[in-house]
Amino acid sequence: MMKKILIGAGAFFGVLLIALIGASIYLSSLINEDFIVQQLESSMNCRVEIKELNTGLFSAVSSIGLEGVKLGPRDAVANKGTPQKDRKPMAAGVIEAGSIKLALQFGPLLSKKLVVDKLVIDQAKLNLVILANGGNNLNALFRTPQIVNGERNPALDAPKEEAAVESGSDKPFTAADLPISGSLKKIGFTNSNAAIKLQSTGETIEIADLDLLLTNIDIDGTDLKNHNSAHLEIDTTASILNRQKVKKLKLILTSSGKIVPFDVKTGKVNPAIQYHLTVNKGSTLHSFAVLDALAGSLPVLKNIGLKMDKLSKEAVLLQNVDVVISYSRSLLKLLNEPTFPTRNYDLALRKGSWIRLSNSTHNMIGKVISSEAESKAGIAHVDSEIQKVVKGDAANAKMIRDKLLGSLVENDRVFLAFTSTGSLGNPNVSLLSNIPSITDLLKGSINEAINNRVNNELKKVPGGKQINDALKGLF
Numbered sequence: 001m002m003k004k005i006l007i008g009a010g011a012f013f014g015v016l017l018i019a020l021i022g023a024s025i026y027l028s029s030l031i032n033e034d035f036i037v038q039q040l041e042s043s044m045n046c047r048v049e050i051k052e053l054n055t056g057l058f059s060a061v062s063s064i065g066l067e068g069v070k071l072g073p074r075d076a077v078a079n080k081g082t083p084q085k086d087r088k089p090m091a092a093g094v095i096e097a098g099s100i101k102l103a104l105q106f107g108p109l110l111s112k113k114l115v116v117d118k119l120v121i122d123q124a125k126l127n128l129v130i131l132a133n134g135g136n137n138l139n140a141l142f143r144t145p146q147i148v149n150g151e152r153n154p155a156l157d158a159p160k161e162e163a164a165v166e167s168g169s170d171k172p173f174t175a176a177d178l179p180i181s182g183s184l185k186k187i188g189f190t191n192s193n194a195a196i197k198l199q200s201t202g203e204t205i206e207i208a209d210l211d212l213l214l215t216n217i218d219i220d221g222t223d224l225k226n227h228n229s230a231h232l233e234i235d236t237t238a239s240i241l242n243r244q245k246v247k248k249l250k251l252i253l254t255s256s257g258k259i260v261p262f263d264v265k266t267g268k269v270n271p272a273i274q275y276h277l278t279v280n281k282g283s284t285l286h287s288f289a290v291l292d293a294l295a296g297s298l299p300v301l302k303n304i305g306l307k308m309d310k311l312s313k314e315a316v317l318l319q320n321v322d323v324v325i326s327y328s329r330s331l332l333k334l335l336n337e338p339t340f341p342t343r344n345y346d347l348a349l350r351k352g353s354w355i356r357l358s359n360s361t362h363n364m365i366g367k368v369i370s371s372e373a374e375s376k377a378g379i380a381h382v383d384s385e386i387q388k389v390v391k392g393d394a395a396n397a398k399m400i401r402d403k404l405l406g407s408l409v410e411n412d413r414v415f416l417a418f419t420s421t422g423s424l425g426n427p428n429v430s431l432l433s434n435i436p437s438i439t440d441l442l443k444g445s446i447n448e449a450i451n452n453r454v455n456n457e458l459k460k461v462p463g464g465k466q467i468n469d470a471l472k473g474l475f
Helices: 001-028 033-043 076-080 160-168 289-298 301-302 372-390 394-405 438-458 464-471
Strands: 047-053 063-073 095-104 116-132 184-198 206-217 226-242 246-261 272-277 321-328 331-334 339-341 345-349 354-356 361-370 413-423 427-431
Touching: 033 047, 033 063, 047 076, 076 438, 116 206, 160 301, 226 272, 246 427, 289 301, 289 361, 289 413, 372 394, 372 413
Parallel strands: 116 184
Antiparallel strands: 047 063, 063 095, 095 116, 184 206, 206 226, 226 246, 246 272, 272 321, 321 331, 331 354, 339 345, 345 361, 354 361, 361 413, 413 427
16 A cells, blocks of 8 residues: 555656646746847837846746846837847947846746746946936836837727826836735845936936845735835945046945835835935045035135135045935935034035935035144134234234134134035035124224224313214214
8 A cells, every 4th residue: 555655656746747847848948038028128118138048947937047138229129029139239228237137936927927026136237317307318218119029019009097007107106016026035236337427417426336135025015004115225336427527426335224115195106215324434525516615715715814725625534424315306305414524624414405416406504614734724824814904913913813713613623604505516605604804804993993092082071972972983
């Protein structure tokens, strides 16, 4: 009896093994480069290139590896659905990836559908252009294509309700549109780079050595109240280059924390999503127009002779700084009040300061605190300007110095509280302190001296008080 059971079990497992091998062979023949390209080009308005598809005998039922992936503007080749072997290689893509690793659900593959459990893109390259009107060059790639396999796209002729759902262009993206399963474990980028050009200013934001991963993903579009979270990890270096390709800013960034991707009420992407970033030691700031103005080019600073040249020099961050921001519709807003210490100065920014990346405009409230050495040099320059006016009058020199710098010096360090608005490249910078000019203070001190002398002389004569009252306001 036992022998028959073992023989039966062996036969069962043998049949099962043959079925698995058959399914694997079937899926291996089904899932090839053309299949993946066809799937993508049928749903997106772009041309796709895949150099190599890697699937093993059994890995085909659960994972796919893609090598040499490029996405670019749609053309006649994509419209016709031309097989990959008959296509000329793409010169460059708007989006590229060295490799893409997907973990898939087995069941939907049998129906020729992709349901992703894990997606990691390695060595990605993104060439993004933010247009002057706020749009970008990627939007066109993700619209519903007009022609698929040489014919009008059937999705365009579906009923309006269905077409709206399929196109995704007639309504905002929501959690219900996620093409992933509830068991998604990881999605993101590793070893990747991006160049983001701002058309309105000619500036370029470079993202280098990017590792961005969403893990512990718990999203259920039908129950966002209880399932709407993910763990975000970011490690990258971000730089800003001006129109002349001169690097103005380099930030070494890391981030790790929980985020809430979707708005619970609407299901749309959360407009108030927060990021906790760490700007790491070694980050640099150079040729920042706001600091260039505060270095001494503002008329109010020129009037008192306060120059601090090192504010416009390259500054290196001396320690890690934690920053909390929100990002929505290209608006980056500060949610805490960080201070960035460097060798020459400390830069403190007020909560609520913001930058709009689409057009490089901003509204900042902050304070620059010069180092002791730079403050000493700046104060000495003010003293030299005062001496040119008072010509050795020590009493007047001290009075003018105290009034000029009284609101600008604290603990022997010069601090400039400021507001800055408009274009980051050509900002409107104003000091929050009301600073008189040296000549105005000197004029006031002379008038005061004259009044005191007249008052003293009038006290010596009969009726002098009445005469003094009549003369008040003349000086």
